[in-house]
Amino acid sequence: MKFAVRSRPAPTLPGVHGPARLHRRTASLLPRLQAGDVAFLDHLDMDRDTAQALIDAGVVAVVNASPLISGRYPNLGPELLVQAGITVVDSAGLEVFDRLEDGTAVRIDAGVVHAGETLISPGRELTADVVRAEMGKARSGLTAQLESFTHNTTEFLRREQDLLLHGHGIPRTATDMAGRPVVVAVRSHGWEEELRGIRPFVREQRPVLIGVDRGADALAEAGHRPDVVVLTGDGDDQPGAAVLRKARDVVVLVERGSPRSATEHLERMGIRPLRFETTATTEDAALLLASGHHASLIVGVGMHATLAEFLDRRRVGLASTFLTRLKLGPDLVDATALPRLYDGAVRPRHLLGALVAGVLAVGAAISVTPVGQQWVDDVSPVVSRTTTDLIDNVRGMLQ
Structure with missing residues (x-):
């Protein structure tokens, strides 16, 4: 009698895993990227727009052959990548393009690129602290x-x-x-x-x-x-x-x-x-x-x-x-x-003005009708007596 033997899953190696997408020219690499890819490129002093394009593509890691912050000026790309939670490695060297093929499954751990059991290239992992220190140096230049x-x-x-x-x-x-x-x-x-x-x-x-x-x-x-x-x-x-x-x-x-x-x-x-x-x-x-x-x-x-x-x-x-x-x-x-x-919002004073204009327009229209004229005739004596009494009271107070 044979008993089923449950195979144990292979232990997951530490680091970030994904298929490699390689091209030294950034503009040629970006259209090919998909979610879960590891982007390999050669982009000195990565700018913010390029970093945002990598984030939008959904890459899990970025490996750059050159330094991402050379110190010439404080470029904003690396900081944006790190803030997005993407693993970032720079100074990996141009040999990564010779030792890897497009689509190869790679693993990145502590700044080192692996393909299976093979070490491809060591680099420098950029953390928030490293980026902050490098940016401080760049501002002085x-x-x-x-x-x-x-x-x-x-x-x-x-x-x-x-x-x-x-x-x-x-x-x-x-x-x-x-x-x-x-x-x-x-x-x-x-x-x-x-x-x-x-x-x-x-x-x-x-x-x-x-x-x-x-x-x-x-x-x-x-x-x-x-x-x-x-x-x-x-x-x-x-x-x-x-x-x-x-x-x-x-x-x-x-x-x-x-x-x-x-x-x-x-x-x-x-x-x-x-x-x-x-x-x-x-x-x-x-x-x-x-x-x-x-x-x-x-x-x-x-x-x-x-x-x-x-x-x-x-x-x-x-x-x-x-x-x-x-x-x-x-x-x-x-x-x-x-x-x-400019927010396009309607202010309360605009509504009040429209309401007053509407009431006046309706009143003017009614006043020219027979019913409106009868209302005016009925109200006029009352308004006249009230006005006369008010004038007499004011005169009495002045005397």
Whole structure:
């Protein structure tokens, strides 16, 4: 007689487990990520937007070949990843891309990457304390970065002076923005809350909606149809085809003198894009587009408002952002501030005014009818006697 033998489950090894997804180029890796993956990439000084994209993808761990905080400036990406509870390892070295294949089951424990029983590469696990200490050191190195920023700003102004000063090169859109408010949406940290905050403004003012790259998807997910989509010509951060086809205008940023092939991938989709030849970032190009078409007000969703967020972006984009903000001046309002200025709420005094106006209108209408005239005739003697008695009493008091 044979007895069933219950097999014991293999002991679970410590650490975080998941399939490896590898690519040194961040923009190429992000679209392939799924929930539960371990992302392997090479991204020096990870910014906040990239970190948010990794969080949205649902990764359980991030392994970076280079340092996530080099010390050049206080970038916000690593802090956001750690706060989200994601295991973060940096300085793992480029050999991880040679020793691992895409989809390999990996385990990360105490900063060390394992594939089965094989040790792939040791790295440094970033905890909240480590990130805090590294960020403190990075803030002390801002002086050199600001000096470099001054030089880059001068160079950008030299290249784009016709665009910034005179609006030359801005494509003519089918969407009319003159005298209308415009909302420019960027898919960034906190964009969902910002869109919810300006919902009364969007519902009542009917602004022109411009989606920047995957910001067009963000608008669509929030129940809005973007009127204009502004995107880069390389297609790395391109929104969905359905969103692009529904937009009235699709504006593509290309380098000056770029051949027609830069927009062929959109033309094959049945879309006739407008070329915008500029070295500005897509976010800034969208703002300049709205300003060049004489928008009455521009509301920015998901944009960088604070000094830390302003610095935490691509180094080549700092000059573009700085000069664009200077050009727009008071025409640009951050979406986080708009609910404090405009909430669309009806005040009690508005209701009281409407009630009084309604009563007066009804009284005037009744007074011209036979019944109304009879009421006036009946009330007039009473009002007259009351007024006469009041005048006599006042005279008596004065004497």
